[in-house]
Amino acid sequence: GAVVSQHPSRVICKSGTSVKIECRSLDFQATTMFWYRQFPKQSLMLMATSNEGSKATYEQGVEKDKFLINHASLTLSTLTVTSAHPEDSSFYICSERTSGTDTQYFGPGTRLTVL
Amino acid sequence: GENVEQHPSTLSVQEGDSAVIKCTYSDSASNYFPWYKQELGKRPQLIIDIRSNVGEKKDQRIAVTLNKTAKHFSLHITETQPEDSAVYFCAVWTGGGNKLTFGTGTQLKVEL
Numbered sequence: 590g591a592v593v594s595q596h597p598s599r600v601i602c603k604s605g606t607s608v609k610i611e612c613r614s615l616d617f618q619a620t621t622m623f624w625y626r627q628f629p630k631q632s633l634m635l636m637a638t639s640n641e642g643s644k645a646t647y648e649q650g651v652e653k654d655k656f657l658i659n660h661a662s663l664t665l666s667t668l669t670v671t672s673a674h675p676e677d678s679s680f681y682i683c684s685e686r687t688s689g690t691d692t693q694y695f696g697p698g699t700r701l702t703v704l
Numbered sequence: 705g706e707n708v709e710q711h712p713s714t715l716s717v718q719e720g721d722s723a724v725i726k727c728t729y730s731d732s733a734s735n736y737f738p739w740y741k742q743e744l745g746k747r748p749q750l751i752i753d754i755r756s757n758v759g760e761k762k763d764q765r766i767a768v769t770l771n772k773t774a775k776h777f778s779l780h781i782t783e784t785q786p787e788d789s790a791v792y793f794c795a796v797w798t799g800g801g802n803k804l805t806f807g808t809g810t811q812l813k814v815e816l
């Protein structure tokens with residue numbers, strides 16, 4: 590399957606700061622990347638879909654001004670959590686999908702802890 | 705939007721027994737049904753998938769069956785092993801929504 594990397598794997602930050610998470614497709618060009626959030630012992634919840642060169646599409650209830658997504662190239666998408674608060678502490682996972690296929694491959698995830 | 709229900713939420717089996725996890729979905733236009741295995745703190749890994757034009761697919765000890773009429777699909781794991789212990793998620797892709805919707809997950813425990 591496809592190889593997706595994510596950085597950092599873990600981050601601890603103070604309340605009110607911003608955190609950027611990078612998601613890279615290492616072996617092919619991902620036309621679409623998805624960002625998920627997963628709270629402990631819960632399922633994956635889609636936050637937004639990003640297509641290269643266009644604005645991200647956010648799911649209902651996800652604040653686009655708080656969770657900034659940039660998909661500037663076919664191999665890189667970033668998620669910035671702005672003014673993070675303790676309730677934003679979660680496991681953030683990206684996934685990629687190439688045009689014409691259904692299969693999604695996931696990155697290793699980023700564990701965000703906001704103090 | 706799509707609604708995916710997954711049962712059971714926890715499943716405990718003896719090593720060597722079979723395990724079955726079932727998911728139901730609501731959108732008849734859904735056309736792709738993957739299953740993911742997630743170990744604690746790790747990424748979901750695709751273990752098997754099926755498309756709407758196929759009723760059953762098998763890969764060694766793992767199989768998936770799809771009933772489009774009833775809108776449900778199931779994961780079957782035979783000859784379970786301790787390393788099968790993990791959380792399993794079903795998912796449904798709806799082309800109209802252009803996204804995967806995940807089930808709530810099943811914690812599978814294989815006991816020696």
